[in-house]
Amino acid sequence: MSRLVVVSNRVGPIRDSARAGGLAVAIVDALKRRGGLWFGWSGQVTEEGTHGRLKTEEAGRISLATIDIDQSDYETFYAGYANRTLWPVFHYRLDLARFDRDLLRGYWSVNERFAARLFPLLGPDDTVWVHDYHFMPLAAKLRAMGAKHPIGFFLHIPFPVPEVLASLPRWHDLMRAMLAYDLIGFQTERDRQAFVRYFLEEEGGSFDGEWLEVNGRRVRVGVFPVGIDPQAFRRFAASPEAERQEQRMRQVLGDRLQLIGVDRLDYSKGIVQRFEAFGRLLEQYPENLNRVTLLQVAPPSRSDVEAYADIREGLERFAGHLNGLYADIDWTPIRLIVRAFQRRALAGIFRASRVGLVTPLRDGMNLVAKEYVAAQDDADPGVLVLSRFAGAAEALDGALLVNPYDTDGTAEMLQRAVTMPLEERRDRWRRMFEVIERDSAENWWTSYMTALRASR
Numbered sequence: 001m002s003r004l005v006v007v008s009n010r011v012g013p014i015r016d017s018a019r020a021g022g023l024a025v026a027i028v029d030a031l032k033r034r035g036g037l038w039f040g041w042s043g044q045v046t047e048e049g050t051h052g053r054l055k056t057e058e059a060g061r062i063s064l065a066t067i068d069i070d071q072s073d074y075e076t077f078y079a080g081y082a083n084r085t086l087w088p089v090f091h092y093r094l095d096l097a098r099f100d101r102d103l104l105r106g107y108w109s110v111n112e113r114f115a116a117r118l119f120p121l122l123g124p125d126d127t128v129w130v131h132d133y134h135f136m137p138l139a140a141k142l143r144a145m146g147a148k149h150p151i152g153f154f155l156h157i158p159f160p161v162p163e164v165l166a167s168l169p170r171w172h173d174l175m176r177a178m179l180a181y182d183l184i185g186f187q188t189e190r191d192r193q194a195f196v197r198y199f200l201e202e203e204g205g206s207f208d209g210e211w212l213e214v215n216g217r218r219v220r221v222g223v224f225p226v227g228i229d230p231q232a233f234r235r236f237a238a239s240p241e242a243e244r245q246e247q248r249m250r251q252v253l254g255d256r257l258q259l260i261g262v263d264r265l266d267y268s269k270g271i272v273q274r275f276e277a278f279g280r281l282l283e284q285y286p287e288n289l290n291r292v293t294l295l296q297v298a299p300p301s302r303s304d305v306e307a308y309a310d311i312r313e314g315l316e317r318f319a320g321h322l323n324g325l326y327a328d329i330d331w332t333p334i335r336l337i338v339r340a341f342q343r344r345a346l347a348g349i350f351r352a353s354r355v356g357l358v359t360p361l362r363d364g365m366n367l368v369a370k371e372y373v374a375a376q377d378d379a380d381p382g383v384l385v386l387s388r389f390a391g392a393a394e395a396l397d398g399a400l401l402v403n404p405y406d407t408d409g410t411a412e413m414l415q416r417a418v419t420m421p422l423e424e425r426r427d428r429w430r431r432m433f434e435v436i437e438r439d440s441a442e443n444w445w446t447s448y449m450t451a452l453r454a455s456r
């Protein structure tokens, strides 16, 4: 079997499964079984002009190879084009995007440098799997150096329709570079359609449902919904650490119901809109006063990108306002915790919560939705309230779907969730758990690798 080479912005962690997200675990699993190399950024930023030293490390059958980037690359590539331009545009937030040409130049030149570092490490039989928006032009750069390997790409975030994509200066260059891949994978059918539409409308291409053909070049375009390891997450939820968290919460809650939100502090996650809907629930359905409480866990991320700096303040202000309006001696409507938890603790928090609130304004998939469902006690499961704009909504038909921009509509759904009878909760949970088992992390990478092998 050929060696697998995974390229992603962040490499690892490979050991601490208690800390790693579901995705890192899935990638490690794929690498372990096939043996492989994981290549990417070390996470280190060095002084201007000193970038690019290759560091390697062996861990069983997995080799890690990382390079540092310097301050200017960090600003133009990582905190620049990747997270100030592509992230907001792909999440339909043109108002937050920056379109400076120096960011664009930084993005392409870092891709070139990563390709130049990776190319000599490739053996003749390697298969390369590139992840996410940081590295869209990587295959084109590798091909220009002579790489003949099968190279696949997977996008973890949404792909925008051409009308929105067109806001990117030199968008044609970025899209044409994508044709250097053999397989391009998306989370949902909606993303695949948006991607293909660009080539049909702008490049005179054709698409037969699987193969995209543009100027004689054929690329396979597929849908591979990212998943979790549901059995492992169920075990986490039954672990002593999870039970300890659950008991701590039950002590505070008494017989009140808890609604739970867990997200990176990111404007795409719709946390402010969620707080507003919760406020509307208390206002419109006052029987919930002193009956329900919202716990929001949101560790900071990308805090050096301006658009992220004010989110926390906005949330604190809103929670303070709502708590000021309604709190009682023994009841606080909203509790906000801005730190990360171990995965076992998180599973316990999910299990103790009657409603899982996953209400992003846009999201590629959203693994929290799946983790919440997996963690539930099947005899007395909670309800998932899910944004229609999360990729997860395409398959999870047991969730209560909401439009997070519609505060009243979301509040109505929250009311339905907190009053849902046990029978209906069980029925919806079973339907969702089946989907989560079918679309597992393992199924994600095995089906992707099978398709990649067949597409060159």
Ligand code: ADQ
Residues within 6 Å of the ligand: 021, 022, 023, 156, 157, 226, 262, 263, 264, 297, 298, 299, 339, 340, 341, 342, 343, 346, 363, 364, 365, 366, 367, 368, 369, 371
């Ligand atoms: P993210 O935007 O990071 O991922 P998500 O899919 O929800 O979003 O994954 C977040 C992960 O971080 C989950 O495993 C969650 O449990 C964990 N996490 C969040 N807050 C935490 C906390 N306070 N403590 C501990 N763990 C926490 C991107 C895309 C998504 C896509 C994934 C995978 O934006 O749409 O689903 O990649 O493809």
